[in-house]
Amino acid sequence: MTNTSPTFRQSQLATPTDLETNATRDIAAALTALLADTFALYLKTKNFHWHMSGPHFRDYHLMLDDQGAQIFATTDDIAERARKIGGTTLRSIGHISRLQRLLDNDAEYVTPMDMLAELRDDNKQLVAILREVHELASSYNDYATTSVIEVWIDEAERRTWFLFEASRRSE
Template structure:
């Protein structure tokens, strides 16, 4: 039975996208996954540690955001797998791939909001940077995923920025 599993894993992928293009797209999606997971962790941390007069509002808002991010990491990782590549899944890999810095200590509620705005904008930029490869390869499923992620992160950044006005 093990031989069958090995044979299945070496089955060529023929989805109308070249190996080279699938690799480029998977690499971009891996960076998106790392950014998304890092933002998830940061948002969850802030959910646990926020204090101040806006505690209840921010605690609930951050919870909704980290729950959405938790679902997103699964969708992104599954797309990488569908393209035929392993999805990164360790803190070490995420730290190498992510453009989002970890928070030092426990920032003020206002600083948490600022950092989350920056994080959502960073994820948007990562998704946007990956889009040309998906477009050039006519990889509509990956393009759709990226478009959805950009819409969500742009809207979330706007909502968080509104709290700082």
Template sequence: MTKQSLEVSRLIHADKEPKIGIPEKDREGVIRILTELLCDEYVMSAKTKKYHWNVVGPDFSELHKFLEEQYEEVDEIVDLVAERIRSLGGQTIGTLTEFIQYTRLKEDPGSYPDAHTMLANLLDSHEATIRILRGNVDETDEKFHDMGTNDFLIGLMEKHEKMAWMLRSYMVEKPR
């Protein structure tokens, strides 16, 4: 599937422009960043839930609970990103078709990997998100001069760094 370009102008809420010191063109750029992030976060949530529902093995109970905690954290991020878009005068997309159309993360339809591979796949998604966020942090500061979103993205990056660390810690082989 080819990633389509996001038409941000259709996502700007025309009723009442927020007067928050960010020109519309800059807000459009930030809303594009946040909308793509929303898509990535939603796909990550779905992937984490799929693994939560399908994990098996000797560590089932512990991993089932761990993955639930992970998807609850990602679900909270999804809501925060959507609310940030709205606070900037944007409208949020909200269909699975749109999320898949604009995500930068990879899904694994039809695949039911072992627990270790599930954790590795999630780790890859979190690390990809961290790399994307690092670029977005620079862009919101240097190009769009939106320090509020810059700070917001830094906080999200830190959450993903912690989740990635937890996944890496789970993947360490147990001594026999």
């Protein structure tokens, strides 16, 4: 007879690690919430990419496509980092919606400047979230997690900068 209790199933996914149980639990949970936010930002970036309009369409459309690809590229790394330390991660769109802190935008129409400003603010919020996860991982001496987060912070800061500069009004 196979044991299918939640504890048994969870132990089947517990990747060996030298991190303490509390570290695995806390860091994996923080990474999973980060992953939900990253997917939310990815979808919003693609939404605005698809619905961009106006005289700067081509430049904004291409910039958001590049940013969306960069954001999406981090999703697998975030999820796999949670698994590498013995945790689990997202399982569904519903799971994302329960954890995400970045807000969706389902508006029928958003002006290009509002799109850029909203994405700028979301990327800035993501930087703050990344710093929190970095601090948590650092408190548990999880150097591998802090190291990759530093790269993601730099990427999100660059996106924030580009969105800020692209949304500045001409003088």
